[in-house]
Amino acid sequence: MEYLPIFEHKIMRFILFCFFFLFAVSGLRSQVIPDSLKFVFGKADGTLQKTYILTGKVTDQETGEPVEGVGLHLDGFYTGVNTDRFGTYYITLSPGHHRLTFRHLSKAPLFTELTIYSNAVMNTFMTEKSYELEGVVVQSDEPDRNVRNPITGVTKLTTRELRAIPAFLGEADIFKGLQLLPGVSSVGEGTSGINVRGAKTDQNLLLMDEAIVLSSNHALGFLSAFNADVTETFTLYKGNLPATFGGRAGSALNIEMKPGSTESWQGQIGVGTSNGKVLLEGPIKKDKVGLIFGGRISNANWLLRRARDFDIQNSQLDFYDGYLGLNWKIAQGHTLEAKTLLTGDYFKFSGEFGYDWSNRVSSLNYRGILGENWSIKALIADGDFSNSFFDPEGLDAASVENGMRYQQAKATLTWANEKLAINSGVEAVYYQGKDERRSPFSAESNVLEEKIGKERGLEVGLFSSLEWDISEKTGLVGGLRFVQYNQLSPDTVFQYNEIGPIATEQILGQEVFEGGAIQTYSGLEPRISIRHNLDQNASLKGSYARLYQYIQSISNTFGPTPIDLWQLSTRYIPPQRSDNFSLGFFRNSMDNKWEFSLDGFYRVTQNQIEYRDFAQVFLNPHMETEVVIGEGRAYGAEFLIKKNLGVVTGWLAYTYSRSFFRSQGQFEETQINGGDWFPSNYDKPHEVNFILSRKMYPRGLFNLSINYATGRPVSAVNASYVVNSLIIPEYSERNQYRIPDYFRVDVSYTVEKVFSKKGDSLNFSIYNLFGRRNAYSVFWQKDGDSRQLRPYRLAVLGSIFPSITYSVQFGGGANE
Numbered sequence: 001m002e003y004l005p006i007f008e009h010k011i012m013r014f015i016l017f018c019f020f021f022l023f024a025v026s027g028l029r030s031q032v033i034p035d036s037l038k039f040v041f042g043k044a045d046g047t048l049q050k051t052y053i054l055t056g057k058v059t060d061q062e063t064g065e066p067v068e069g070v071g072l073h074l075d076g077f078y079t080g081v082n083t084d085r086f087g088t089y090y091i092t093l094s095p096g097h098h099r100l101t102f103r104h105l106s107k108a109p110l111f112t113e114l115t116i117y118s119n120a121v122m123n124t125f126m127t128e129k130s131y132e133l134e135g136v137v138v139q140s141d142e143p144d145r146n147v148r149n150p151i152t153g154v155t156k157l158t159t160r161e162l163r164a165i166p167a168f169l170g171e172a173d174i175f176k177g178l179q180l181l182p183g184v185s186s187v188g189e190g191t192s193g194i195n196v197r198g199a200k201t202d203q204n205l206l207l208m209d210e211a212i213v214l215s216s217n218h219a220l221g222f223l224s225a226f227n228a229d230v231t232e233t234f235t236l237y238k239g240n241l242p243a244t245f246g247g248r249a250g251s252a253l254n255i256e257m258k259p260g261s262t263e264s265w266q267g268q269i270g271v272g273t274s275n276g277k278v279l280l281e282g283p284i285k286k287d288k289v290g291l292i293f294g295g296r297i298s299n300a301n302w303l304l305r306r307a308r309d310f311d312i313q314n315s316q317l318d319f320y321d322g323y324l325g326l327n328w329k330i331a332q333g334h335t336l337e338a339k340t341l342l343t344g345d346y347f348k349f350s351g352e353f354g355y356d357w358s359n360r361v362s363s364l365n366y367r368g369i370l371g372e373n374w375s376i377k378a379l380i381a382d383g384d385f386s387n388s389f390f391d392p393e394g395l396d397a398a399s400v401e402n403g404m405r406y407q408q409a410k411a412t413l414t415w416a417n418e419k420l421a422i423n424s425g426v427e428a429v430y431y432q433g434k435d436e437r438r439s440p441f442s443a444e445s446n447v448l449e450e451k452i453g454k455e456r457g458l459e460v461g462l463f464s465s466l467e468w469d470i471s472e473k474t475g476l477v478g479g480l481r482f483v484q485y486n487q488l489s490p491d492t493v494f495q496y497n498e499i500g501p502i503a504t505e506q507i508l509g510q511e512v513f514e515g516g517a518i519q520t521y522s523g524l525e526p527r528i529s530i531r532h533n534l535d536q537n538a539s540l541k542g543s544y545a546r547l548y549q550y551i552q553s554i555s556n557t558f559g560p561t562p563i564d565l566w567q568l569s570t571r572y573i574p575p576q577r578s579d580n581f582s583l584g585f586f587r588n589s590m591d592n593k594w595e596f597s598l599d600g601f602y603r604v605t606q607n608q609i610e611y612r613d614f615a616q617v618f619l620n621p622h623m624e625t626e627v628v629i630g631e632g633r634a635y636g637a638e639f640l641i642k643k644n645l646g647v648v649t650g651w652l653a654y655t656y657s658r659s660f661f662r663s664q665g666q667f668e669e670t671q672i673n674g675g676d677w678f679p680s681n682y683d684k685p686h687e688v689n690f691i692l693s694r695k696m697y698p699r700g701l702f703n704l705s706i707n708y709a710t711g712r713p714v715s716a717v718n719a720s721y722v723v724n725s726l727i728i729p730e731y732s733e734r735n736q737y738r739i740p741d742y743f744r745v746d747v748s749y750t751v752e753k754v755f756s757k758k759g760d761s762l763n764f765s766i767y768n769l770f771g772r773r774n775a776y777s778v779f780w781q782k783d784g785d786s787r788q789l790r791p792y793r794l795a796v797l798g799s800i801f802p803s804i805t806y807s808v809q810f811g812g813g814a815n816e
Helices: 009-024 174-178 301-306
Strands: 035-042 052-060 072-074 076-080 088-093 096-103 110-116 124-126 154-158 205-206 231-237 252-258 266-273 275-285 290-299 315-331 334-349 354-367 372-390 398-416 421-431 436-440 451-452 457-468 474-488 491-498 507-513 517-533 538-549 549-556 566-568 576-589 592-610 629-643 649-663 686-696 700-709 718-725 726-731 742-752 760-767 777-782 788-794 801-811
Touching: 009 629, 052 110, 052 154, 072 088, 076 088, 076 457, 110 124, 174 231, 205 491, 421 566, 549 592, 592 649
Parallel strands: 035 110, 052 124, 205 252
Antiparallel strands: 052 088, 072 076, 072 096, 096 110, 154 231, 231 252, 266 275, 266 801, 275 290, 290 315, 315 334, 334 354, 354 372, 372 398, 398 421, 398 436, 421 457, 436 451, 457 474, 474 517, 491 507, 517 538, 538 576, 549 566, 576 592, 592 629, 629 649, 649 686, 686 700, 700 742, 718 726, 742 760, 760 801, 777 788
16 A cells, blocks of 8 residues: 555546536526515604614414524625524614515525614515425525625535435434535544544534534444434534634534424324434424424344344444423523433444443523623533443453533623624533443453543633624624633642653652642633625635634544543643634625635644554543644645535535644654654545435435545554564554545435325435445455465445435424
8 A cells, every 4th residue: 555646637537527517407597586575664753763673583484383594684785683493583773764685595585675763573474495305505594695604614504405415324414414515524434523624523512502512423423313303403613613612623513403393293203224213393382382302213233134244243233312302482582492412322243342322411591682782692501421342252351431421501692783793701611520440241251340530620711702794895703712721629640750751650659639720721712704705796704713622532543433532631631722724715606506615724733632552541540641742733625616506406525635743742652753744544635525416306306425535544564574473563654554545426315295295205325326345444464374464455334235214294394
């Protein structure tokens, strides 16, 4: 094996083919703008106020359901105001005549003209677009939001859009959908999490309605633990995080959950080749209190039993997730939401090894409008993450358990008018690592009980940000976040020889802390992003953000897994600090049917963690002796061309991304590759994704996904020697070679209203259509009687994987 060329002609031909194919089948059509609705409120006599309040509710004309995420455009420009989960909006207007347009991704635009001289209420209806099944659309709430949003690198998906992407086991999945967008990737099949713009998976902040989630994967990372039926929108901040978010050095993904209907009881039942699921929602008190419950449970073991490999036949894979939400409209403009997400996995590979993990996140959210320009949001949350891995057989059969418990509180106060919005607040997170335990797995095991205590920490942040429309062409988002972190007692801290490396053999003693803070870190995090419109359809954006991270995952594998340890910052493991830069050009055309963007990024990270060779990360009371502190850098560019509307939709995304690490230790024991830069495990220079979605009349939708990526780096065996009949391998420097490139094609076909006029659907999907044996890793073993070690490819899914899923709706939510 050797390093692959930077770019091959076949990749360029592939990109050009996808582009021209998408353009050829696009069938561009012009959009017809209907007549405007006209409203008059009050009279222009007497003393006029400077501003008046206009509020109302936007509902679906067919179902009567509230429509969330409707963007309000005033006199041709986006106001920054969207309808909330109950379809209500609140906007201040100057007296006189205005054009107010309501825009939503899946609805026909609603154009209104109004004359206002008093506070008023204006309720409106929106209708579906003129075609039934939409193609894949990945855009913001408003069609031109990507051009006008001052923050760079923001991507928003809805659950409806996500279902139009071919998926593994027929399940719409948030992480698989995001990985088809520019700047988002993963280490490979069978690993957890996502890598955003060259960042480690633990550098991504994952939130459920702003409540922290530590683990979110099922089935070796092939599925997300978030059921698409109970989620609504997903917002990924790749380039610049708002000051309201912190605690990670890379990106932030906020998943908004669906509120329960307050109008009527409805639900859905689905059965597929991999799992069964149920959704139920409805009013506990009509127009006041709504409830939603969604759950999934796996039934994939029958597929394992039919495998040819004996070990796979004797393996077991189980997963489940459940979500319960309650939303209460306390009064006009005041809502309270309680929600709990519970997920878990169990996996056992034959009689060799296995893991078991569970995660619970519970939160209470309050939102309220306090006056003409004031609103408030508050959150309290509790999380409990537990995992274990085990060796099930033999005298050394044992299980090792660890985890993290945490509590979170956050409050945000907002003041806003037509041109300026200011957010200020406070956030606190208390982390308590669970004791790490090893115990015998069976009665025959000779393993003794063992326990290692873990750290505690408190992270407190103050933040303030503003969003300012400086002029019709220029907008700015700026913010400042100050965070202080304390490692808390009780704990025992080891003392090391100052003239040597931090290593087990350099321990001189230990210090016991019974109370107070053991170590304190703090820092300022400035954020700024600016947008300048070149015209109504094009803009330039630039941003800078500094981020600190006080919790990170520790793993001695090339890719993240659900059983990785969460490690808090300590005296010897300082917090990560990253400086993120971004510059991009964005353009829409054909009345926002087409989008084009080119976005470049650069990141420098201090105090990044890598593991030492042959590190022992479990049951280790001095973790600092097994890790290396260094610096990271990542840079690249993202290209996207996308068609949003029409019979055929889709996009072509290309990402060039590099990610490197360099150890900073002065001793050989704390260096990797002699302190030189080397590619990180997730360094994949080239990635191409082509998505095509075509409506098949009258009720069908065909989807195609093509994925190509450079193989990830690996450390390889350069040579091997025979000493006393024992083969001794000689390894290369860290990540000097690469596994073969990745290529996969997926297809799916969905038919709606198959047997039921009220709403059912049948989905056929084929994952890995051409049965490519994409390498998960490369390992070395003896080849027959040869004395040399030879490389072999390991593929997790090296064959075609078809699936069928049928779901049926019932109750008031079904479409007649």
